[in-house]
Amino acid sequence: MQDEFDFIEQIKPKKIYQSSLIEGIGDDAALIHQKPEMEQIICMDTMVEGIHFTTATMSPYQIGYKALAVNISDIAAMGGIPTFYLVSIAIPKCWDEQELLSIYDGMAMLANKYKMDLIGGDTVSTADCLTITVTVIGEIEKDKHLLRSNAKPGDIVFVTGTVGDSAAGLDVLLHNEDKVFSETEKILVYKHQFPQPRVEIGRMLAALPRVSLNDISDGIASEANEIAKASQVVFSIDEDCLPLSKAIREYNNSRSIEWALYGGEDFELIGTMPKSDWENIYKQCDEKGFIITKIGTVSEGPQKVLLNKKDKSYILDKKGYNHFKVETK
Ligand SMILES: Nc1ncnc2c1ncn2[C@@H]1O[C@H](COP(=O)(O)OP(=O)(O)OP(=O)(O)O)[C@@H](O)[C@H]1O
Ligand SMILES: Cc1ncc(C[n+]2csc(CCOP(=O)(O)O)c2C)c(N)n1
Ligand SMILES: [Mg+2]
Ligand SMILES: [Mg+2]
Ligand SMILES: [Mg+2]
Incomplete structure (x- = not known):
């Protein structure tokens, strides 16, 4: 990858689904309007190269898809509706920009299905294995959560x-x-x-x-x-x-x-x-x-x-x- 900021510009969604989003990617943090009739659900899961996938078991697109899917699954396990996601990615030097954009395309496919918005994250380099951590925010009607x-x-x-x-x-x-x-x-x-x-x-x-x-x-x-x-x-x-x-x-x-x-x-x-x-x-x-x-x-x-x-x-x-x-x- 040539430039971290150029990369962020490329992954920034062109379209917003959730009307409760006040500020997404671009400032120091995202801002969401809190709905009074709903409870918020927040979860995070990480996928690490060599542990959760290898280049032989998953393509970049599939890695992206699955990193978001496993988090949406935790929202489903609470009975909720997924609404937003954030992505932290630690990238080894050997991954090229096309592969990285493919990871985001895999996430976008699922995000479009559930009308979720990418609202932030973090991009860093790492010495060896690619690591992707996704945070998903969801919502559920008050007192309806499944424990x-x-x-x-x-x-x-x-x-x-x-x-x-x-x-x-x-x-x-x-x-x-x-x-x-x-x-x-x-x-x-x-x-x-x-x-x-x-x-x-x-x-x-x-x-x-x-x-x-x-x-x-x-x-x-x-x-x-x-x-x-x-x-x-x-x-x-x-x-x-x-x-x-x-x-x-x-x-x-x-x-x-x-x-x-x-x-x-x-x-x-x-x-x-x-x-x-x-x-x-x-x-x-x-x-x-x-x-x-x-x-x-x-x-x-x-x-x-x-x-x-x-x-x-x-x-x-x-x-x-x-x-x-x-x-x-
Ligand atoms: N490193 C951590 N720091 C703080 N809380 C954590 C940490 N790891 C897990 N938890 C919390 O522990 C609880 C159980 O987490 P766990 O990851 O086992 O659940 P899960 O996501 O359903 O399972 P899996 O990770 O296998 O998908 C959750 O509330 C989670 O937020
Ligand atoms: C290359 C390769 N080797 C082994 C596995 C199997 N595996 C890895 S993590 C996990 C449990 C869920 O993870 P977590 O507890 O972090 O949610 C399982 C079953 C794999 N997917 N790829
Ligand atoms: Mg977990
Ligand atoms: Mg779970
Ligand atoms: Mg989980």
């Missing part, structure tokens, strides 16, 4: 979409250097590179009186344990109910359950709701073409997650992706 601590005994446990596909897609990418993929492999790779944040489902759930919710970044085992801990309840998940895609079964059925439980990066939603709300939500999702599956139940007791497998029951430990543990399984 991990909302689960109660008697609830059903649900998950959206299918799980494990992203980890299987990563496996495909890491074991096929020539990048010639079968149709099945292409489906899994796409799930890894273009996860779909479940904002629309989060909004449906926010209309219910009480839902606990989490998005799946580290795997079902990890996220279910987080809800069980925050709510001080017991989760009981039926292995046979885990929604597995045809693609994952075809690619490597013997590892599908392991990827579903511990793989992560599916960015589907897992949560609980009272039994009485299930039929209605299932119908609403079905009408809109969204998959949602009942995978278990919640009961009283000291916090834990049980996995029912045939006639036996095992403790499902909080294993999954962990940045500071060498062995993840």
Whole structure:
């Protein structure tokens, strides 16, 4: 890159979606008008070259898309609507300007879908790995937010979409250097590179009186344990109910359950709701073409997650992706 200020000029959005924006890119900080009837939601996630992606697993466009998607997913997990984003990027010398603009194009694709505005960030150089940190701001109607601590005994446990596909897609990418993929492999790779944040489902759930919710970044085992801990309840998940895609079964059925439980990066939603709300939500999702599956139940007791497998029951430990543990399984 030739010039930091010239770069910022190029990534500055030409169009603004949100009428509550007072000042976006260009001053010392952004200014947003606060709506009195809404709560603000703010989250931040980072992607690091070598940890979250390599040049072999993701193109610059996909890196941008996914860096924004994972943050929108956290807004969805609160039941909210994403509105603004900020991007901090640390750039090694070997990345050229075209690649960097491509990262921003990937973010813009998703931002356009959700009518989000890029309102600021930071640009720095770094010695080695590209690092991108995105902050997303969202909103939700007062008192409608969906917390991990909302689960109660008697609830059903649900998950959206299918799980494990992203980890299987990563496996495909890491074991096929020539990048010639079968149709099945292409489906899994796409799930890894273009996860779909479940904002629309989060909004449906926010209309219910009480839902606990989490998005799946580290795997079902990890996220279910987080809800069980925050709510001080017991989760009981039926292995046979885990929604597995045809693609994952075809690619490597013997590892599908392991990827579903511990793989992560599916960015589907897992949560609980009272039994009485299930039929209605299932119908609403079905009408809109969204998959949602009942995978278990919640009961009283000291916090834990049980996995029912045939006639036996095992403790499902909080294993999954962990940045500071060498062995993840
Ligand atoms: N370095 C940090 N400093 C301050 N707060 C942090 C830091 N890292 C995480 N948190 C906070 O801890 C909580 C849990 O964060 P975590 O990153 O585990 O959730 P997540 O984004 O849903 O998961 P993932 O990062 O796997 O997508 C959030 O409230 C987050 O803002
Ligand atoms: C090259 C490469 N190797 C491994 C992985 C797998 N991976 C990295 S971070 C993460 C959990 C989510 O991260 P976070 O907890 O930071 O949200 C997972 C499953 C990958 N995507 N690319
Ligand atoms: Mg996080
Ligand atoms: Mg999350
Ligand atoms: Mg997250």
